Amino acid sequence: MDQWLTKIQALSVWQNWDNSIVLITLASLVLWVGWRLLYSRLNILTEKTRVDWDNLLLHALQTPVTVLIWCWPASISLGLLLDDMVESELNWLLTLKQMLFILCFIWVFLRLINNIEHHVLSAKKRDETTVQAIAKISRLAFILTGLLSLMQTFGLSLSGLLTFGGVGGLVVGLAAKDLLSNFFGGMMIYFDRPFKVGDWIRSPDRSIEGTVERIGWRMTIIRTFDKRPLYVPNAVFSNIVVENPSRMLNRRIYETIGLRYDDAAKVSLIIEDVKAMLTTHPDIDSSQTLIVNFNAFGPSSLDFFIYTFTKTVNWIKYHEVKQDVLLQVMDIIHQHAADIAYPTQTLKLEPEMTTKDDGRYFNPEG
Structure with missing residues (x-):
């Protein structure tokens, strides 16, 4: 008789927590369906607003809230299931629930930071490096906060952790210099x-x-x-x-051009015309230093130099402007019936000398 009573009591307990788990699961399902409907409605409303922050926050909440809806009741069901099977107290279930809440909380903020970072970078209105730096520091701050909160749920003292962190930080600092x-x-x-x-x-x-x-x-x-x-x-x-050449305000054109010595009388005129051309050139920044001057007597040329700056800093556009300037300089030289010098050498041959009967040298041609 006692055996039958024990079996009936066990069956009654089984049915009680079984029914409770079913009800909790059904409640989770209803709550999840309600959240999906609420999310869809809120998504429609946020799409109509002019600001984007509400969309980013809503999308950050979507998955963590869904996980919390299913996992929180699941932890309650697990407690009911183990309550009659395990004689010891299930205090760890409370810790598990706290951990679940903290993890979902940190998860929401990490997703929100990622969404904001991608949104700001896609708009291309802010400096990419600054945005990434702020996002990384924010993620690091929330992760550290979450770790400290999790340690506190396990009963660890924050003051003890900070003391240990000071000593451990010294050791780690030496090891990971x-x-x-x-x-x-x-x-x-x-x-x-x-x-x-x-x-x-x-x-x-x-x-x-x-x-x-x-x-x-x-x-x-x-x-x-x-x-x-x-x-x-x-x-x-x-x-x-x-x-950092990307931050240049201008690019420099610095070229030395040699004229023939036969064109010495035309050097000053050529220099004046080249300077006038550069002053009116649409791609030359005339507000910067602009110099065109006769510079040196070369071995085979009369050298003058061009020192000026382009408005563009783009590498390809700069070379296009430089090419146009050099071609116009060559046209100006040719317009003055002059030409660009090239390396030459002049050989001076001495006339052949012969000797007289008395041994003195003389030129037979003169």
Whole structure:
């Protein structure tokens, strides 16, 4: 008789928590359907607004809220299932629920940061390097906050963690000196901004030249002009000189041109016409230094130089402007019936000398 009563009680308990789990699952399903309908409605409303931040926040909430709707009731069902099977207290279930809530909270903010970063970068109205730096620092701050919160849910004291972190940080700092130097080198690049993504940079101290593709926490990726990727640790930029030609205001044309010595009388006229041409040239910045002067007596030419600046800094456009300037200079020289000199040598031959009967030299031709 007692055995039958025990079986009936066990069956009754089984049915009780079984029914409870079914009800919890059905409640989760109803809540999930309600969330989907609410999300669809809110999505329609946010699409009609002029601002984009509500869309970004709604999209950040979508997946974490869905996970929370299913996982939170699942933890309750797990507690009901184990409550009658395990004699010990299930305090770890409360910790599990707290961890789930913290993880979903951090997840929402990480998704929101990613959405904002992609939205701002796609608009192309802000500096890409600054946006990426702010996004990385924000993600790092929320991840650290989440880790500290998770440690606190396990009963760890924050003051003890900070004390341990001070001692452990010293040990880790000594062991990972290069890693930390690269990290702070990346921070220096983000805050000092000697260059940004897309800039053409080069260093006279190292064989570094190319376009910046990515600035990471540990290294910077530079694409060289022959399309090879160059991975440079960030700490290197603390000890070298970096040139940033992308930030030039103008590009310089500096050329020396030689005229024939036979055209000496025309040099001043040619220089005046070349200077007038450069002053009125649409692609030459006349507000910058503009010099056209006779410069030197060369071995086989009369040299004058051109020193001026273009308005464009684009490499391809610069060479097009330089080509046009040089062709016009050549036309001006030809208009004055002059020509550009080329290397020549003049040989002076002495007449042949003979001797008289008394041994003295004389020229038989004169």
